[in-house]
Amino acid sequence: xxxxxxxxxxxxxxxxxxxxxxxxxxxxxxxxxxxxxxxxxxxxxxxxxxxxxxxxxxxxxxxxxxxxxxxxxxxxxxxxxxxxxxxxxxxxxxxxxxxxxxxxxxxxxxxxxxxxxxxxxxxxxxxxxxxxxxxxxxxxxxxxxxxxxxxxxxxxxxxxxxxxxxxxxxxxxxxxxxxxxxxxxxxxxxxxxxxxxxxxxxxxxxxxxxxxxxxxxxxxxxxxxxxxxxxxxxxxxxxxxxxxxxxxxxxxxxxxxxxxxxxxxxxxxxxxxxxxxxxxxxxxxxxxxxxxxxxxxxxxxxxxxxxxxxxxxxxxxxxxxxxxxxxxxxxxxxxxxxxxxxxxxxxxxxxxxxxxxxxxxxxxxxxxxxxxxxxxxxxxxxxxxxxxxxxxxxxxxxxxxxxxxxxxxxxxxxxxxxxxxxxxxxxxxxxxxxxxxxxxxxxxxxxxxxxxxxxxxxxxxxxxxxxxxxxxxxxxxxxxxxxxxxxxxxxxxxxxxxxxxx
Amino acid sequence: xxxxxxxxxxxxxxxxxxxxxxxxxxxxxxxxxxxxxxxxxxxxxxxxxxxxxxxxxxxxxxxxxxxxxxxxxxxxxxxxxxxxxxxxxxxxxxxxxxxxxxxxxxxxxxxxxxxxxxxxxxxxxxxxxxxxxxxxxxxxxxxxxxxxxxxxxxxxxxxxxxxxxxxxxxxxxxxxxxxxxxxxxxxxxxxxxxxxxxxxxxxxxxxxxxxxxxxxxxxxxxxxxxxxxxxxxxxxxxxxxxxxxxxxxxxxxxxxxxxxxxxxxxxxxxxxxxxxxxxxxxxxxxxxxxxxxxxxxxxxxxxxxxxxxxxxxxxxxxxxxxxxxxxxxxxxxxxxxxxxxxxxxxxxxxxxxxxxxxxxxxxxxxxxxxxxxxxxxxxxxxxxxxxxxxxxxxxxxxxxxxxxxxxxxxxxxxxxxxxxxxxxxxxxxxxxxxxxxxxxxxxxxxxxxxxxxxxxxxxxxxx
Numbered sequence: 012x013x014x015x016x017x018x019x020x021x022x023x024x025x026x027x028x029x030x031x032x033x034x035x036x037x038x039x040x041x042x043x044x045x046x047x048x049x050x051x052x053x054x055x056x057x058x059x060x061x062x063x064x065x066x067x068x069x070x071x072x073x074x075x076x077x078x079x080x081x082x083x084x085x086x087x088x089x090x091x092x093x094x095x096x097x098x099x100x101x102x103x104x105x106x107x108x109x110x111x112x113x114x115x116x117x118x119x120x121x122x123x124x125x126x127x128x129x130x131x132x133x134x135x136x137x138x139x140x141x142x143x144x145x146x147x148x149x150x151x152x153x154x155x156x157x158x159x160x161x162x163x164x165x166x167x168x169x170x171x172x173x174x175x176x177x178x179x180x181x182x183x184x185x186x187x188x189x190x191x192x193x194x195x196x197x198x199x200x201x202x203x204x205x206x207x208x209x210x211x212x213x214x215x216x217x218x219x220x221x222x223x224x225x226x227x228x229x230x231x232x233x234x235x236x237x238x239x240x241x242x243x244x245x246x247x248x249x250x251x252x253x254x255x256x257x258x259x260x261x262x263x264x265x266x267x268x269x270x271x272x273x274x275x276x277x278x279x280x281x282x283x284x285x286x287x288x289x290x291x292x293x294x295x296x297x298x299x300x301x302x303x304x305x306x307x308x309x310x311x312x313x314x315x316x317x318x319x320x321x322x323x324x325x326x327x328x329x330x331x332x333x334x335x336x337x338x339x340x341x342x343x344x345x346x347x348x349x350x351x352x353x354x355x356x357x358x359x360x361x362x363x364x365x366x367x368x369x370x371x372x373x374x375x376x377x378x379x380x381x382x383x384x385x386x387x388x389x390x391x392x393x394x395x396x397x398x399x400x401x402x403x404x405x406x407x408x409x410x411x412x413x414x415x416x417x418x419x420x421x422x423x424x425x426x427x428x429x430x431x432x433x434x435x436x437x438x439x440x441x442x443x444x445x446x447x448x449x450x451x452x453x454x455x456x457x458x459x460x461x462x463x464x465x466x467x468x469x470x471x472x473x474x475x476x477x478x479x480x481x482x483x484x485x486x487x488x489x490x491x492x493x494x495x496x497x498x499x500x501x502x503x504x505x506x507x508x509x510x511x512x513x
Numbered sequence: 514x515x516x517x518x519x520x521x522x523x524x525x526x527x528x529x530x531x532x533x534x535x536x537x538x539x540x541x542x543x544x545x546x547x548x549x550x551x552x553x554x555x556x557x558x559x560x561x562x563x564x565x566x567x568x569x570x571x572x573x574x575x576x577x578x579x580x581x582x583x584x585x586x587x588x589x590x591x592x593x594x595x596x597x598x599x600x601x602x603x604x605x606x607x608x609x610x611x612x613x614x615x616x617x618x619x620x621x622x623x624x625x626x627x628x629x630x631x632x633x634x635x636x637x638x639x640x641x642x643x644x645x646x647x648x649x650x651x652x653x654x655x656x657x658x659x660x661x662x663x664x665x666x667x668x669x670x671x672x673x674x675x676x677x678x679x680x681x682x683x684x685x686x687x688x689x690x691x692x693x694x695x696x697x698x699x700x701x702x703x704x705x706x707x708x709x710x711x712x713x714x715x716x717x718x719x720x721x722x723x724x725x726x727x728x729x730x731x732x733x734x735x736x737x738x739x740x741x742x743x744x745x746x747x748x749x750x751x752x753x754x755x756x757x758x759x760x761x762x763x764x765x766x767x768x769x770x771x772x773x774x775x776x777x778x779x780x781x782x783x784x785x786x787x788x789x790x791x792x793x794x795x796x797x798x799x800x801x802x803x804x805x806x807x808x809x810x811x812x813x814x815x816x817x818x819x820x821x822x823x824x825x826x827x828x829x830x831x832x833x834x835x836x837x838x839x840x841x842x843x844x845x846x847x848x849x850x851x852x853x854x855x856x857x858x859x860x861x862x863x864x865x866x867x868x869x870x871x872x873x874x875x876x877x878x879x880x881x882x883x884x885x886x887x888x889x890x891x892x893x894x895x896x897x898x899x900x901x902x903x904x905x906x907x908x909x910x911x912x913x914x915x916x917x918x919x920x921x922x923x924x925x926x927x928x929x930x931x932x933x934x935x936x937x938x939x940x941x942x943x944x945x946x947x948x949x950x951x952x953x954x955x956x957x958x959x960x961x962x963x964x965x966x967x968x969x970x971x972x973x974x975x976x
Binding site for chain 1: 817829839939965969
């Protein structure tokens, strides 16, 4: 017996010793009563159970989990393109203009800002760091956009800025999970999974939820940020590679003809069908359906994931180069996928964690280079969606998992070699555009340092509530029963941001 | 002349029913009161069941008359009626059993218990008819009610008009609805937690067990506001932390109302309420995107037929009779396939024929769709020659013609349309002609695209 087992054995004995005759009797009486009451109170949803076990009343959803469903109410958007800047870009260099902060550049941070707060890396009293970018107002809406994003500045009238976003996680992994699943802990379905679960997919030859990554790394939180949590796994994001085969092993191996493949699949499906007739398990039907979909995907996926057929002016607009893995290529692919009826496309671009530890991670140099990589593509994406009329029914969301401090990072209390900003939860900027969003608006006001929101603050749950609303869901009613209680993307929080709705 | 006697007798039903109930309960109790082997009560029990049966018969007769004269629906009363008759018959049967027997045996006891049960159910159903379904559940806390499956109409909160919201009454149209939504479920005349009733101003001003809840002009010293802004963990925080909480705006509005004197008659403008605070309560009087129809949702079979033909087909929203149909997975669609859609042509609200084999011929059929709101003809072989037919569509709002051969003059023929809002014609002869066309004065937004992002010097600077 090892020590751990001993410990458990001891625990069991202790428990028994504390159990008196009265405890035993009380347990018997109260729990029997509970057992008797349970079916009366909740009914245990017998209909639901019999449906899945009898195999008689199968809905279309049982056969094909991605079958489309109508939205509960009329949503303005039918698809989402979510651009996540993994690592968290600095709002103070891009959208949140703070001339006051410049005056305090290199001065010690006031104690009042630091009191009772914890930062990921800042220790002691850091110095303030003035904006490193030049700001100007753009378009009819007069939106503030810095010279780090000169192309995007031209389309600023199309978007609604949320300038007083806040979160409660200051490390990348948990913050990304929170931003994408509504919880900083693992195990919840991502936003894209919820939407795909609720609406299904329009194109039966393509996955409903596609994920593309760029920047050389996947997000810190791993693939859970597009995971399906407790929803059936068929609703998780399908990560496609933007370089080489979009989906591995999608091409038939040499010597395998399309006809042979068809025969193989129909033989497997026939065997599965017989199994289903014997056992009546609907999971078997959904497996049959998945084989068929994989077979159909073999035709459509390589076609839609190929940007070589796009005309030259499209490549110029987006700044795409075929054959490389880049944010630009992913933006163009996102447009193609949405055009083909994919419900959710998520782009993760890695490399925004500008702490000032090296050249690439500096606010004044590395960040500029990073911005150049996304500036043209995201402006092009908005324009391209607009000219095709897709912006009428596609919601575009841009943002990181948190913001960055108005203070200069001083890792281990030392002056850094480059200008950098630490992780910051109290204020950051995101933007939304397209279906149902009131364009040319700015919502949220931060203080003169850009440290915290002072008015019109928006939490991650509020953002989720608003995105679901635009897709045609009431975030308080859109639930999934798991472990005995209904779960929501917004848990028990979230308020619609009415001011950014068209 | 004595016709009124019948309905009058009917109306006495709620009164008369208590006679058999009282007598029978007495009889049933007597079956169980005596100790073993004591049958002294038997004659009394016989009498009780006989009299109870007669009384039940009289009550039942009056009940039937009430049903006849008062316009109750048969579905509502049928079980109650059957229960009443059963009670009467059961009483007589028990009387006969008790008469035959000289002892109080188990059979009689069990039957008496059964009779009691039938009578209770009948009585409850009768009570439901007169007092309403929710008579008992109404007084329970809201959580219990929903647990028992009661549908509670949720309080909507304030609802203000888009125009003239400034002239709305602050108390009547904003504050009371906020109280109704957040507080009333526990503070109403029936359920007065803390002796406080917030369902109207008069009772609000009376305060609760801790005294007044409102000090006009001083929000911080008014429990009505102060308790809202206490930390959620605080015992005195209201509403209780497990209940839905009022929004920031709702709290701010209550504060403003108290600060400006908690007046009953005061408009939003007089109280200086900014639009920002009431934005969420404004009923956007936008015309709905799709036309309003009385059509029922399409039957599951017809929908399945459309899907098996190859279309993506779905209601535009849950419960709507209108359909969204696309050919995403049906690029082989040809003009002759229209017959598959013809049966649902009144339902078509969103139709995407993009990328299909359709031709100009189909425009005739498309022009006859009464509810069509969005039409996509991208990447099709239409020439545009008969495009003006689409101008007849009474509800067409968005028209997509990207990657087709339509020209600018053909699009001008669409000016006749009264409903059209946006026309998309990216990558067409029209979009190439546009830069030299001068001022076209389209009554709709014409999107020709061809956007570019000219190169900038900074594009190539690497820092």
